[in-house]
Amino acid sequence: MLNIAIIAGGNSGEYDVSMKSGKLVELHLDRERYHPFFVEIQGQEWVCHLQEKKIPIDKNDFSIHVDGKKTRFDVVFNAIHGTPGEDGKLQGYFDVLGIPYTSSGVTTSALTFNKSFCKKVVASFGIHTAKSVHLLSDSPDPVGAIWEEISLPCFVKPNNGGSSVGMSKVNQPEELEPALEKAFKEDTEILVEEFIKGRELTCGVIRSGGTVTAFPVTEIISKKEFFDFEAKYHENLAEEVCPAKIPARVSDECQCISADLYKRLNCDGVVRFDYIYSNDRLFFLEVNTVPGLSEQSIVPKMAVANGWSVKELFTRMIEECVNRF
Ligand SMILES: Nc1ncnc2c1ncn2[C@@H]1O[C@H](COP(=O)(O)OP(=O)(O)O)[C@@H](O)[C@H]1O
Ligand SMILES: [Mg+2]
Structure with a gap:
């Protein structure tokens, strides 16, 4: 025991x-x-x-x-x-x-938790990512730096955050400064990213028994403007379709990229990769190395769609980490 x-x-x-x-x-x-x-x-x-x-x-x-x-x-x-x-x-x-x-271990966790650094590494593997600007709290002219690179609509996010806390979608120029203020309340670093119009897909990956398995791809259909905090945790504000109703070619590609990223980023345990599927391309948004495991969360549903019980998912996670050690 x-x-x-x-x-x-x-x-x-x-x-x-x-x-x-x-x-x-x-x-x-x-x-x-x-x-x-x-x-x-x-x-x-x-x-x-x-x-x-x-x-x-x-x-x-x-x-x-x-x-x-x-x-x-x-x-x-x-x-x-x-x-x-x-x-x-x-x-x-x-x-x-x-x-x-x-x-996952120290380096992988620290790298992937920093959205901007993680995007740079993922882009270096040839994966599409949204155009973005990374701002530190002492950036001399954050608004100028943003307008130079980014067009609207865009997302303003705390660079080291999660669950969409402190995040805003900016549609009009005058919304930018309040969005920056809100994000800087959560973090000393901000990521401003161009909006990618498309369908939101997410793929869970796990290493178990020495094999890397990608779970069925899930589509997130938010009733809010994006998958914000409310949509994430209120049952009726977002629909999670698992497996996603997308062409097999797209779900294969999404699973393939996710399993490859899992290995290249040296992940362990269960990890979730988020994407926007736009114009027949997958844009990497972020990776969650400790994805939600609550009743409402996506990963337990993915495991069930993969033919495992939630109990089996947790047993596999524990056994893998004991064997790895
Ligand atoms: N560049 C983008 N284009 C389109 N939608 C985005 C973009 N960035 C974020 N979103 C939306 O915002 C949500 C949260 O963003 P994400 O980067 O995953 O942060 P968090 O770590 O808070 O989940 C996403 O699930 C998606 O709905
Ligand atoms: Mg996310």
Whole structure:
């Protein structure tokens, strides 16, 4: 029986989503193999939820002490979206302690969490990406730099964010400055990207039993102007069609590119690649190395469409990371 610390929470606008992901993992974990412990990490407060009590985590070795007995965890199931679970910070901590975790390693997590750096690397593999400008908080003339490169409509995003928090679609020039202000509230870096008109596709990829598998491609049809925070978490505001009703040629290409990116970016665990399909081309938007795992999330549905139960998905993630270590 392995002790599994399911880590959830985190320090971003994705806290609530992460808590839901963690709960779904706890619900579906195979109790014949694993003993789950729900560990909430928020700021300096790291606690294990144990029978209505919150037991502080000893950060020296990531353990808990209960009734004079120390409990250690064999594996970390990472369900923290955003910092510090998706950007490499906790990966570094667990590497130092020698505890295996279900997501990608430090470098891959840090690179892919930075949308701008990630796009540059992905573009170097010959994949299409939207034209964009990366701004730091001390950029002398952000608005000038944007107009020089970008035409409307465009997206203004925190460069290191998720769940569309702090993001805006800018249709009119006067909307740009408020959008920049909103994004700078979430992050010290901003990514401004040209809008690509097309259909939104996403593809989950996992390494299991040494084999890289791309799940059936899913189409996201948002009733909002784009797949914003509300559309992501309100049942009736977006439809996720899995498998997507697209020509086989397109879904094959999407799976092929995604599996290739997974390998080239050196990913581990389950990862989701987002695209816009436009004029018969796939434009890479971003990669999520800790994708949502809640009841409403896409990856559990993809696994089911692939013929796996949610329990099997989680077992495969844990077994792969134990074997990798
Ligand atoms: N360049 C773009 N063209 C068209 N739609 C976009 C573009 N960038 C983002 N979007 C829309 O915004 C959503 C969120 O953007 P994304 O970059 O995936 O950020 P997040 O990490 O917050 O999910 C996407 O799912 C898509 O609906
Ligand atoms: Mg996204």
